[in-house]
Amino acid sequence: MxxxxxxxxxxxxxxxxxxxxxxxxxxxxxxxxxxxxxxxxxxxxxxxxxxxxxxxxxxxxxxxxxxxxxxxxxxxxxxxxxxxxxxxxxxxxxxxxxxxxxxxxxxxxxxxxxxxxxxxxxxxxxxxxxxxxxxxxxxxxxxxxxxxxxxGKAAADCVVPTFKNIDAFVAYWGIGKPEQRELFLAVTRILKDHKGMTKDYFKFLNKYLATFDGSGDDADAIGAAKEEAAAAIVEFVKSSDLYQCDLLDMPAVAQLEKDDKYQPVYELLKIFLTQRLESYLAFQTANSTLLQGYGLVHEECITKMRLMSLLDLSGHCSGEIPYSAITKALEINDDEVEYWIVKAISSKILDCKVDQLNQLVIVSRHTVKVFGMPQWQSLRSKLGVWRGNIANAINTIQANKVTEDGGQGMQGLMIR
Incomplete structure (x- = not known):
């Protein structure tokens, strides 16, 4: 100042x-x-x-x-x-x-x-x-x-460092959804072409789109968010660092499903989040011009779709994935399986061990492609079981301690 x-x-x-x-x-x-x-x-x-x-x-x-x-x-x-x-x-x-x-x-x-x-x-x-x-x-x-x-960039560099405090600013100012919407949209316009800020651009697109709940006044304003909703989908598909998003649950994105212009983009998002490589290849055959128009490279999409397909397999298995299932889902040869496993591990979306003898991949952790209400409910259920197990363990320890203390008291009485 x-x-x-x-x-x-x-x-x-x-x-x-x-x-x-x-x-x-x-x-x-x-x-x-x-x-x-x-x-x-x-x-x-x-x-x-x-x-x-x-x-x-x-x-x-x-x-x-x-x-x-x-x-x-x-x-x-x-x-x-x-x-x-x-x-x-x-x-x-x-x-x-x-x-x-x-x-x-x-x-x-x-x-x-x-x-x-x-x-x-x-x-x-x-x-x-x-x-x-x-x-x-x-x-x-x-x-x-x-x-x-x-x-230009010099002006943007003046404000970009403040973006890490946006959430604190919003809470401090006490502004409503319309004002937050304008704020996040302004941030995305700065970050869109700012080198090295792809993740932040996607994050603020999500923040902007999340301000629409599809009810009340939002029902009229939500139509203005179609371009940003499509941009968020393209950024997710294009990024080699993003393998999880909640875009499908957002009303601002869901409206694209019935939009003549953006319906194919919405379909592409559903393929990446809910289907496997086979579905993407069929989509690409029918929409190659559309993908090129959005700057999406087919080979890069195949790479990401293979990793997304591997995550889908991990989510539907009981912790063990046969090599044969991986070769089928990723459309690769047997000798390529371990390459894609290593790629998934290096991308930090999968933790696993490879049983070469039995041709199995034993999964201990994997990124969930969509983390919506069912995933929250599952997490709540697991936490409940965990709390119950901890409580039982504490009760057992306390019971054993009481038994030991009681035994020692009797021994002392007998000595006297």
Missing amino acids: ATIVNTTEEEPMLAVVRSTAQLAWADAGPEVADPEVARLCAEAQQHLLAARWLDMATLMLASADLLLLSPSAPDKDLECTLTVTCNLVTKAGSEDEALEIAKLICAKLTHHPADKTTLRIKVLFSLYNLLPSLSGKALVYRKALELAATA
């Missing part, structure tokens, strides 16, 4: 008005410029004395474009001007007035966003720290994201 240190005798707000006014009227000549500068300074003085901070903000921002759009204007002058303006929110008589001032500043900073974007974002973060209201903070942060989404 910037701190204002007054190095002149003039009030910083009046100094800003004077300097920007002189810049604005610089080409008009002294006979025209001097009266106009004096008029604006007098107006600023009146706002200052009357504590009309919203009017002061409007006046200070009136000529800010001259600094924002001028390539020759020093960044330090612009930052100083905007920092002084931002400090007006600390003088406001109410949170509502501070919020209105913040909205004025945001509107100015997000106008013509291609110029000095990084500096604009820096000023917005300073404004965020100065604002007293949580709703105001949420607004300013979202504006910073929207600004970063329109610029």
